[in-house]
Amino acid sequence: xxxxxxxxxxxxxxxxxxxxxxxxxxxxxxxxxxxxxxxxxxxxxxxxxxxxxxxxxxxxxxxxxxxxxxxxxxxxxxxxxxxxxxxxxxxxxxxxxxxxxxxxxxxxxxxxxxxxxxxxxxxxx
Numbered sequence: 001x002x003x004x005x006x007x008x009x010x011x012x013x014x015x016x017x018x019x020x021x022x023x024x025x026x027x028x029x030x031x032x033x034x035x036x037x038x039x040x041x042x043x044x045x046x047x048x049x050x051x052x053x054x055x056x057x058x059x060x061x062x063x064x065x066x067x068x069x070x071x072x073x074x075x076x077x078x079x080x081x082x083x084x085x086x087x088x089x090x091x092x093x094x095x096x097x098x099x100x101x102x103x104x105x106x107x108x109x110x111x112x113x114x115x116x117x118x119x120x121x122x123x124x125x
Contacts, residue, residue, distance in 0.1 A: 001108065001109055002109070002110065002111040002112065003109040003110075004106065004109050004110040004111065005110075005111050006055040006056055006065055006110070006111050006113075006114075006115065007055065007056040007057060009055070009106065009110040009111070010050060010053070010055050010056055010057030010058065011057060012106065013046055013047075013049075013050040013057070014047075014050060014057065016043075016046060016099075016102075016103075017043045017044075017046050017047045017050070018043075020039050020040070020042055020043035020046070020099065021039070021040065021043045023039055023095055023099075024036035024039050024040070027092075027095055029091065029092040029095070032088055032091045032092055034082075034086040034087075034088045035082075035083070035086075035088045035091060035092045035096070038079060038082045038086065038096060039079075039095070039096075039099075042075055042078075042079050042099070042103075045071075045075055046072075046075065049063065049068055049071050049072075050068070053065060053067075053068040054114040054115050055068070055114065055115050056115060058115075061115065064114045065110075065111070065112055065113060065114040065115070066112045066113070066114070069107040069108075069110055069112055070107070072103050072104070072106055072107035072110075073103065073104050073107035073108065075100075075103055076099075076100045076101065076102070076103025076104035076105075076106075076107065077100065077104060078100070079096050079099055079100035079103065080096060080097050080100025080101055080104070081100070082096050082100075083096050083097070
């Protein structure tokens with residue numbers, strides 16, 4: 001089900017990255033090292049994948065969009081379970097669960113074909 005176009009997904013990726021870097025400070029869990037680290041690693045991972053994804057806002061366009069979406073869903077699942085996986089659920093867990101579920105849903109409902117696929121389809125009918 002493709003509700004979110006590639007370009008919008010890319011914009012969301014960069015906004016999501018910024019929000020993920022800021023949330024530990026804004027929500028007051030920056031001092032819970034594993035909780036903050038999960039957000040920082042998720043943000044950095046998303047930024048790197050986004051820069052290399054073959055979509056309208058990618059810079060180097062080396063990774064297929066389908067791979068990007070698979071990574072979004074894997075990252076979302078990891079983020080959602082991270083409070084229990086890394087044993088910080090007693091201090092904080094809702095931001096991780098909510099942002100993880102958001103990443104999973106975004107991966108499911110975004111257009112999965114890469115930019116180059118559409119260009120080839122335009123030329124080949």
